[in-house]
Amino acid sequence: MGLFLLRRVGVMLLTALCLTFIVYFMTTLYPNLEKLAKTQGNFRMSDEAVASYLDREGYLEPVFKGYGQWLGILPGHTFTDEDGTITGRCIAPGSDPANAPTYCGVLQGDWGQSVTFKDDAGEIISKRLGLTGWLALAAFAVMIPAALIIGILAGMREGSRMDRSLSTFAIASSATPEYVSGVIFIAVFAASASPLNAFLADMGWISGRTLLKGSATSAMEDITWANFTLPVATIALYGVGYIARMTRASMAEVMTAQYIRTARLKGVNFRTVVLKHALRNALIAPFTVIMLQFPYLLTGVVITETLFNYKGFGWLLVQAASTNDIQLLLGCSVVAVFVVLVTQLISDIGYVFLNPRIRIS
Amino acid sequence: MDPLTWTGSLGTALNPLFLVAAVVFIGSTLAYVVASFVSPVPQVRAINETTAIAGNGVTELLGRLALVSLLALLILAIVYLMGGIVSPYGAAGIIGEIGQRFLPVWIALLATFVLSITFKRKLGLYGKLFDSPIGMVGFGLTMFWVFTAIFAGLFDMIITHEVLVQESGMKNKVPGTPLRGAEEGEFPHYLLGGDTLARDVFSRMVSGSITVLLIAPAATAFAFMVGITLGLPAGYYGGRFDTIISFLANLVLAFPVILLFFLLVTPEIRSYEMFSVFGKGITFPRAMAAVLFLFPVIFLLVLWQSRYFTQPSKRNLFVGVTILIGGWLYLGLAWDADPLGQVSMDAGVLIVFVSVVFVNAPTVFRIVRGLVLDIKTRDYVAAGQTRGEGPWYIMLWEILPNARGPLIVDFCLRIGYTTILLGTLGFFGLGLSPESPDWGTTINQGRRLLSVYPHPAIAPALSLMSLVLGLNLLADGLREESLRD
Numbered sequence: 008m009g010l011f012l013l014r015r016v017g018v019m020l021l022t023a024l025c026l027t028f029i030v031y032f033m034t035t036l037y038p039n040l041e042k043l044a045k046t047q048g049n050f051r052m053s054d055e056a057v058a059s060y061l062d063r064e065g066y067l068e069p070v071f072k073g074y075g076q077w078l079g080i081l082p083g084h085t086f087t088d089e090d091g092t093i094t095g096r097c098i099a100p101g102s103d104p105a106n107a108p109t110y111c112g113v114l115q116g117d118w119g120q121s122v123t124f125k126d127d128a129g130e131i132i133s134k135r136l137g138l139t140g141w142l143a144l145a146a147f148a149v150m151i152p153a154a155l156i157i158g159i160l161a162g163m164r165e166g167s168r169m170d171r172s173l174s175t176f177a178i179a180s181s182a183t184p185e186y187v188s189g190v191i192f193i194a195v196f197a198a199s200a201s202p203l204n205a206f207l208a209d210m211g212w213i214s215g216r217t218l219l220k221g222s223a224t225s226a227m228e229d230i231t232w233a234n235f236t237l238p239v240a241t242i243a244l245y246g247v248g249y250i251a252r253m254t255r256a257s258m259a260e261v262m263t264a265q266y267i268r269t270a271r272l273k274g275v276n277f278r279t280v281v282l283k284h285a286l287r288n289a290l291i292a293p294f295t296v297i298m299l300q301f302p303y304l305l306t307g308v309v310i311t312e313t314l315f316n317y318k319g320f321g322w323l324l325v326q327a328a329s330t331n332d333i334q335l336l337l338g339c340s341v342v343a344v345f346v347v348l349v350t351q352l353i354s355d356i357g358y359v360f361l362n363p364r365i366r367i368s
Numbered sequence: 369m370d371p372l373t374w375t376g377s378l379g380t381a382l383n384p385l386f387l388v389a390a391v392v393f394i395g396s397t398l399a400y401v402v403a404s405f406v407s408p409v410p411q412v413r414a415i416n417e418t419t420a421i422a423g424n425g426v427t428e429l430l431g432r433l434a435l436v437s438l439l440a441l442l443i444l445a446i447v448y449l450m451g452g453i454v455s456p457y458g459a460a461g462i463i464g465e466i467g468q469r470f471l472p473v474w475i476a477l478l479a480t481f482v483l484s485i486t487f488k489r490k491l492g493l494y495g496k497l498f499d500s501p502i503g504m505v506g507f508g509l510t511m512f513w514v515f516t517a518i519f520a521g522l523f524d525m526i527i528t529h530e531v532l533v534q535e536s537g538m539k540n541k542v543p544g545t546p547l548r549g550a551e552e553g554e555f556p557h558y559l560l561g562g563d564t565l566a567r568d569v570f571s572r573m574v575s576g577s578i579t580v581l582l583i584a585p586a587a588t589a590f591a592f593m594v595g596i597t598l599g600l601p602a603g604y605y606g607g608r609f610d611t612i613i614s615f616l617a618n619l620v621l622a623f624p625v626i627l628l629f630f631l632l633v634t635p636e637i638r639s640y641e642m643f644s645v646f647g648k649g650i651t652f653p654r655a656m657a658a659v660l661f662l663f664p665v666i667f668l669l670v671l672w673q674s675r676y677f678t679q680p681s682k683r684n685l686f687v688g689v690t691i692l693i694g695g696w697l698y699l700g701l702a703w704d705a706d707p708l709g710q711v712s713m714d715a716g717v718l719i720v721f722v723s724v725v726f727v728n729a730p731t732v733f734r735i736v737r738g739l740v741l742d743i744k745t746r747d748y749v750a751a752g753q754t755r756g757e758g759p760w761y762i763m764l765w766e767i768l769p770n771a772r773g774p775l776i777v778d779f780c781l782r783i784g785y786t787t788i789l790l791g792t793l794g795f796f797g798l799g800l801s802p803e804s805p806d807w808g809t810t811i812n813q814g815r816r817l818l819s820v821y822p823h824p825a826i827a828p829a830l831s832l833m834s835l836v837l838g839l840n841l842l843a844d845g846l847r848e849e850s851l852r853d
Contacts, residue, residue, distance in 0.1 A: 018615075022622050029623075030631065038636035168431050169404055172397075175502070178844060182837035184788045186795045186811055187829040194822035201822070221819040306626045310795060314815060321626075325796070328630035343624040351622075 008359075015355065019348045023341070030340040031074045034333045040066050043331045047122055063088070065096060066333070077119065077337060079112020113341070119334030123326065128334040131323065132342060138227055139308055139319035145235065146242035146304070151297060154247045158254020158293065163281050165259040174255060181248030185310040189241040193314075196237060197221030223317040238315045242307045246300050250293055257292040261285045291361045298354035302347040372544030372557055376461025378451045386444050393437035400430040450474075462544045462559055466570070469526050469559070473515040480511060493776070496849040503845015509838025513831075517581040520574050528555035529568040531575050531805045538562035540821045543569075563810075563824035564817060572805040573827040579806035580835070583717065584786040587724040591786075592779060593664040594725065595732025600763040602733070603740025614737070617730035625727055625789070632723045633798040638715065648705065653719040657702040660725050665694040674760035720799035724789050728782060735778055739771040746770075773850045777843050784839035791832050807832040 033039070043066075044057040052060075061067050065084030068076065075081035076096065085095030085104070093104040096119065097111035111117040118129035161173035195201050196219040207213045219233050226234040261267065262285055270280050309321035316322075320342070327335040375383060404427050452464025453471060460467070467474075481504075488495035497503040519525040529535070535558075537548045543561040550556040560570040602610040620628075631637070632652070641649030650658075668690045676683035700711025701718075713721070743749065744767060752762045793799045794808020795815075802809060807828035814825025 022615075022619055025619055026623055030627070033631045033637065036637065036640055038640045039634070042636050169401070174844075175841075178840045179837055182784065182840045183833050184791060184836075186791060186808070186815075187833045190811060190815060190818060190822075190825045190829045193818045194826050198819045198822045200820070217819070302622075302624060305624050306792065309626045310792065313796070324627065324630070328627075328634070331634075331636075340624075340627055343627055344622060347622045347624065 012356070015352055019352065022348060023344050026344045027337060027341060028074055030337055031077060031333075032070055034331055034336055035066060035070065035073060039331045043122065043333065046330050062086070063094065075112075077112050077334075079110050079114035079117070081112075082109045083107075083111045118338045121327075121332050121335040123330045123332045123335070128338045131335065132320070132338045135318065135320045135323040136342065138317070139312070139321065141230065142235075142238060142242065142311070142317065142319060143304060143308065145239040146246075146307075149239055150243040150246045151250070153243070154250035155254055155290070155293065157247065157251040159258050159281070159286065159289065161251070162255040162258025162289070163262060163285070165262065170255070174252070177248040177251040177255070179248070180244050181252070183244060183248075185241050185245055185307045186314065188244045189237070189311060189314045192237045192241055193221040221315070223312075223315040227318060238311050238317060241311050241314070242304065245307055246303065250296055250300065253296040254289065254293040258285065258289040261289040264288075291358070294361060295354045295358050298350045298357065301350040305343055305346065370458070371546055372458060372462045372465065372559070374462050374544070375448060376451075376455075376459050376464055378448065378455070378460045378464060382444060382447065386441070389437050389440040389444065393434060393441060396430050396433040396437060400427065400434055403427040403430055462557075465557070466559055469528065469570075470516070472519045472523075472525050473512060476515045476519075477508065477511055481508070493846065493850060496852075497842075497845055500845040500848055502841050503849060506838050506841025506843070506845055509834055510842050513577050513835045513838070514581060516574060517577040521578040521582075526574050527571040528557075528559060529571045531567065531572050532803060533568075534566040535562070535568075536566070538566040538568075540564060540817065540824070541566075543823055560827050561821075561823045563814065564821075569824050569827050572810055573807075573831050576805040576807045576810060576828055577831065577835075579800070579804060580787055580790060580832075583721055583724070583790060584783050587721050588728065588779060588783045588786050590660060590664065590721075590725045591728035591732050591782070592775070593667050594660055594729040596736050596768070597663045597667045597670075598729075599733040599736025600740055600768065603737040604744055604759060604763050604767070610737075613733070617733045620726065620730045621734075626792070628727065629723060629793060629796070629798055632726075633719050633793065638719050648703070651715075653715070653722050654702065654704075656722045656726060657718060660722060660729070661698055661702040665690065665698055668694060670760055671764050674758055674764055716800050716804075720790065720793055723793075723799075724786055727789065728786060732778070732782070735774070736771070739774060740767055743767045743770055777847045777850070780839050780843035780846060784836040784843075787832060787836050787839070 040061050041057055044060045045052055048056065048060060058067070063086050065076070065086060066073070068084060072081060073084075076083055083095055083097035085093055085098070087093050095104070095107070097109065097117075098104050098107040108115070116129070118127065118132070120126070121128045121131055124131050157173050157177060161170045161177070164170060195203055197217050198204065198221070199216045201217075204213070204217045207218055208216055219236050221237065223234050223238045225231075226238075267280060267285055270284050271277075275284075305321070308319070309324055311317070312319050312321035313325055320339070323335070324339045324343075326332070327339055373379065448460070448463045449467030449470075450464075451460035452466070452468035455464065457465070481498075484491065484495065485498050488498045497507055516526060520527050535547055538545065538558055539562055541558060541562040543559065544557060545561060546557050547554065558568050558570065560568075560573065563569055563572070598613055602613050637652050639651060641651055642655065643650055669687060672683055672686035672690065676686060696706065696708070697711055700706030701713050704712050706712060740763070749762060749766060752766050757766070790806065791808035791811065794804075794806050794810075795812045797809070797812055800806055800809055802813070810828040811825050811832075814821075814823075814828070818825055
């Protein structure tokens, strides 16, 4: 087990290095740098002005050297201009260059400056990640119980009408990506033109013009029922279908097992069989699926936050990508890759712990 | 011209009926779910000496009520849709007129179903699909969009207005608004309203299906070619090749899709020429296309070579045809250098296509590799090896045909997933031009005014959902039927 873990972590680190290097390489291609320079300066900058800006900021280093500096295994970039002022990645503005550390990369905990937000990239990311954390937490709190209940109800009597209708619902929900369900939710619950809202307002049951809000911007300060329901439902809906189908398959398989039949024949009632005998074994497979659902959640979060204008991690990613804010984009990709790899690891280890039949040699 | 209502004069008689059926359906479904919680044990009751029914009285009754009302709803929906075909223009409302526009699709669907059901015993797995209601619904939904794309794309039917034409005074107008001063022969209404640029939502929705159905299945097929060509040897040989390719596949899989799209599909990267070959600037997507599009050709060449190398005349024929046609398409699609000037791919479409293939291929690779690892332990593979069959013959002609079941099911699911990815790209305005009528782009444009004018975004959203739902149901039906034997 120890050796397996060590190897997995090793491969994980290698993957993370490769992926961040690819991101670094792509973002520092010259046309992307040019875009960055022009959004920082102005759009009519001459080519020389662009080149000198990039040189000063240290973006024109060779790819491997630049990546090493970002990582913190090579000395940070410094630049001396004509009148002898030294600026550089490690030198905070206004401080003495002599006191600045030589290395200042991710390994030293320095995530660099975001050029669009004029702030430390690490701080921006952690702040936005906190906001997304609430959204993801709420989405998972809705998604997992709903999916498990649907899956278990459908799988406990395979082929029944309950199974058919719940399975169809699960399939339909996994055919509804966030940008479709979000649009429909807003149109039904948050558009003043929708018949539902017109009816509710006519009856005087809602105080505003719509039942729920189509924008979650206010939820960043204060989460309420009205501004948070739709984004959470949007994220949760797409994931429910997949987890429910996996749970159903797993449950259906367990229900055909010999020990379930024995329990039934001994006269244990159906409810006890389902809850006490079948459930624990049926939940092993969905655990893996739920863990592997995290990476998909990221795409969902980006779409939902864009649609509902909730300025969390997904929104930040879109902003960073559209201005090619290199440090920010690298930081975001580290977070994203970390989430993917760690959930994969947890799902592997968890599977071994939950299923005693699996042994890793 | 008067504005159209949703159901027209047909609605005055049918709307109350529809409402009643809907209320009964929702009520009885909810009651059924509640009732089956309260009494979860089905009781078997004998009706007479020979028959017995399962289920207890109330639950069973509620279930049947839900089914009957659902049937009534479906029949009414069909009446609404078909009303426009028999009644004069406008009498059946928006829904009737839409039904009338889709007339060629209904005829084609009907013909397909009648023919398929008549000959279903002779049609193998495809015929068995018509034994499963879920599969039939899925097939129907999928073929609806396929026929729509065919009739709209090839014969210019269904579409009522040009997709890029802006009519004055039609900006953000609600469904059924008449055109101001429509000329003779011009379609007099915007059936599903106008978008923010005063274009017809209905026509854009219909022609969006052309873009989606051109790209999604083809991209999925390419991803399968890449996945199969790499997955077969990786699973069969194992060893270092497997380790390296698996690591690369996991690398791509660990890359968050959305980040990959943002990095790959930005305009800067798209037009950046890394180096040039024969005086032709090689951009990022072109380099990727040059590699990815090679796989189908390699796959076919190996396929023919491994089977017919003992019959050189046949082999030469197949290989020659593959090189000729495959090479021609390859030059045209990947390098934009078709010597005949016939085949080419728009740069925006190419980058979307390539990135979708790139995202899907590793998953297909993993599936194929897993299947090969399982199948290669079977006796018939060992028998083939003992007979002295070559490894590629075993992989392509023994293992691959026996892995077709799961692969076909996954192919259907993956087309749906690819459609969703295409929509995601469109939603972020990546790749395709902002004027493109494809569903993702249209949703992106409609979402800005969503809470005031929801209709321009709803139509493409529902279309996309119904196509993906159809593909998922189709995959489910196929899985069920292929597991049965």
